[in-house]
Amino acid sequence: MTPPHPRDLLGIRELLDDEERQIADTVRAFVANEVGDAAGRWFEEATFPERLVRPLGELGLLGMHLTGYGCAGTSAVAYGLACLELEAADSGLRSFVSVQGSLAMFPIWKYGSPEQKQRWLPPMARGEAVGCFGLTEPDHGSDPGGMRTTARRDGPDWVLNGTKAWITNGTIADVAVVWARTDDGVRGFLVPAGTPGFTARTIGHKLSLRMSATAELVLEDVRLPDTAVLPGVTGLRGPLSCLTEARYGILWGALGAARACYESALAYARDRVQFGRPIGGFQLTQRKLVGMALELNKGLLLALHLGRRKDEGSLPPELVSFGKLSNVRAAIDIARTARTILGANGISLEYPVIRHAANLESVLTYEGTEEMHTLVLGQLLTGQAAFR
Template sequence: MTKPDPRDLLGIRDLLNEEEREIADTVRTFVRKEVADHAGQWFEDATFPKHLVGQLGEMGLLGMHLTGYGCAGTSATAYGLACLELEAGDSGLRSFVSVQGSLAMFPIWKYGSDEQKDRWLPAMARGEAIGCFGLTEPDRGSDPGDMRTFAKRDGGDWILNGSKMWITNGTLADVAVVWARTDDGVRGFVVPTDTPGFTAREIKHKLSLRMSATAELSFDDLRLPGDAVLPGVTGLKGPLSCLSEARFGILFGALGAARTCYESALDYASTREQFGRPIGGFQLTQQKLVGMAMELNQGMLLAVHLGRRKDAGELPPELVSFGKLNNVRTAIDIARTARTILAANGISLEYPVLRHANNLESVLTYEGTEEIHTLVLGQLLTGQSAYR
């Protein structure tokens, strides 16, 4: 029998097929080569590494779980594993890929017209055009049905007014998928960001996701042609289906941050000496390492299981909530525990632990807060809605 690997205690890798392992290995190599040594500086400088976007496109990571239009057409599980490896570098990098593929490309791919698909998807898959997703508003986060952004008809055109907040890629984007109320219900609009009346303002002074480009979007009598609307969906089903796609990537991605924190603590415990020997030899340190290893491996089993269900077309959105809620909580616990093993060194950007811990605070909130996912599952269990 082969001795278990401390970095893959349950042998999760053996559950993956050859293509999935190859994709995971390729992305892991890319992150270690291009991201790991620079992520701390990018975090400190609050700078997104835009120069990597073309490489992400060349690797087929943008919209990778979609088919056609230059997209790679991989399995959902492979997409999840890529998200995990990207977030092992930094949550901001995974957020870029999630927003590009699951929140900007996916609605155009699923609900857009042929013209919209042909115009945007190939360029977005190559990384030549960047997208963002406008749903959250300054005073409307968990209750998007009460949004204030409104689009009204003006002859054959649409006039869009309103604002969106906490928009990843907002200052980088060439196109925004914006959700707005209309007289006929909530509709999605494909908005080129060079349209007069569109403004993106960078949100500064963040203590989390500093490597991510985050913006407030404003629409001031922004005029769009009639064919800017996504024809394939009306109502909140549209944006909520996109969020479910993004949450799936998160339930894998958060474990990448957790794995980096766990491995950092494991390495540190083997070399840091106190009282004449490595701290990994002390019982309390071993207790922490064992707890982290157990949580990480349990989260990985859950992620792979949900990935298999999604690939089989049998993953309801409530179970995506289950995975996102559980695995982000797990990742935060691991990051915080790892920080205690590194002690004072754990707060330094020379190590990745507190950077990941800070990022995960945002990951816990976006794409549905901890409370909202709890209520989603509560409704599933009881049959009763507790939202209002």
Template structure:
């Protein structure tokens, strides 16, 4: 059947599906079927109780979603577009699932794969890829989020090893991680370290009272005279450029993931508008409601076109960090607009956990902040456009 003869898909007004390869479509369908069975029916309860579904971690590994871009050590070797589509489907269920996969693969595993020793890779990457082990990425600190160059965590040489002191904050997966990739200031600049959970002096504290990303494990990492062997250092990581390169990988996943949350909100509002009657007819028949739905559909499809274009650039090795900033800034902004507009269509029902809309809107507030705030990405683009830095 040609695209012109099949029914119009409101979530794919531009027929972008036709621009995907058979393999890319298969990845998306496989992840979507898995989540329809294992996540969508239960995620509202996970959010309500503040619980991450750890029982799904091995299944995520079986599907090849952990370290999906890596070509060895158990990675699936998927292209950037396939990874993006997986992120979209994961976040269509809940941002917590995409965040877990993103931190595990694009941050912890990516850092070990790029900058770790052969021994570190051999020991950790296959276990992280299968879901046997969980990783986290310790960069952000309580007083230094947008400016990691001012970090206070230190690593001092002590005999044949290191002593790590400091605190990391807002660390996804921290409380369930078997290994943390931690960045610290040394006499020779910023370095990365591989810190197993059972290292003396390393403890975690989960953050409570969150109104966003409630189904995600968010933790504080505490290092108090934490003694590490000399080979805990990531030997190929030099300076802040190393962790920032990993953040760029995670930001790419957000470009797609945010649209998954947006799609769920749009489709929920569309179904509701067709079924909910006021003044003797479905509210979707009113001009004001149609304007909202069209506005959401345009934003969603424009975001998908941007994500696909950036994914193709990434697969060609041509994607620039500034372009990732543009994608993250634009698509998260669009996703939040869609979620908030969807809530207005649902009226009072929009605040109920019976519907996923406000849950996604709350989650997207965190997505908007982590991996670079709107302000930071604006200044990155501002410097790219003017050639003038506003940071220093």
């Protein structure tokens, strides 16, 4: 009997099919070859590596879980595994792929007109065009129903006014999926970069997700034709369905950051000598490592279970909240524990731990805060909504 491997105590890899293992291995190799140690430098410089966009498209990772229009059409589990491997490099890299596929391409794919799909999805899948998702506003994050961005009719056109904040990919996007309030309810609009009155401003001074291109979108009398409207949906169920797609990727991705921290701490504990022996030989260090391994492997089992349900078409959004809440919480605990094992070295960007720990602070609150996912599950358990 082969002993369990410290990287995969439960043998979860054996639960994957050949295609899923191949995709995970391919993305892991891509990250090793194209990112490697540069992630720390990009984080420190607050730079997103735009040169990786085309290769990510060539690898089939952009909109990979969608079908047609040049998208790979992979399983949900395969998409999750790709998110895990990308976030093992940096949350900013996974966030780019997640926003491109789940928040920008998905609404076009699901709610767009045939012309909108043909115009945008093939180049976005190839990495020739980048998209972003404009829902969050400076004063309305957890409560998107209170958005102030408006779209009003003016003859055959629409005129948009408002501001969106914390928009991943905003400064590098060729098209923004902007959600605005109309007389008929919330509608989605495709706003090409360069449209008069539309600007994207970099949000600086971040100490988390520094590798991500984060922007504020400003719309001042932006005039769009009727063909810019996503015709397939009206109301908040449109943007909320997109967020469910993105949250699914996060519940896998956070485990990539956690795994990177766990592996860094494990390697450090084997090599770091104090009191004449490796610190991995001390009981308290072993307790920390075991706790990290337990939570990481439980999170992987949860992600795989939810992924299988998604592939079967039986994954309700409440369970996506379950996965996001549980796995991000576990990942943050793992990152913080790993930092203590590395001691002072744990705050250096020569190791990935403090970078992942800082990034996970953003992952905890974006795409739904811990409080909001708790209330989603609380409503499921009690039948009582406690949001207001």
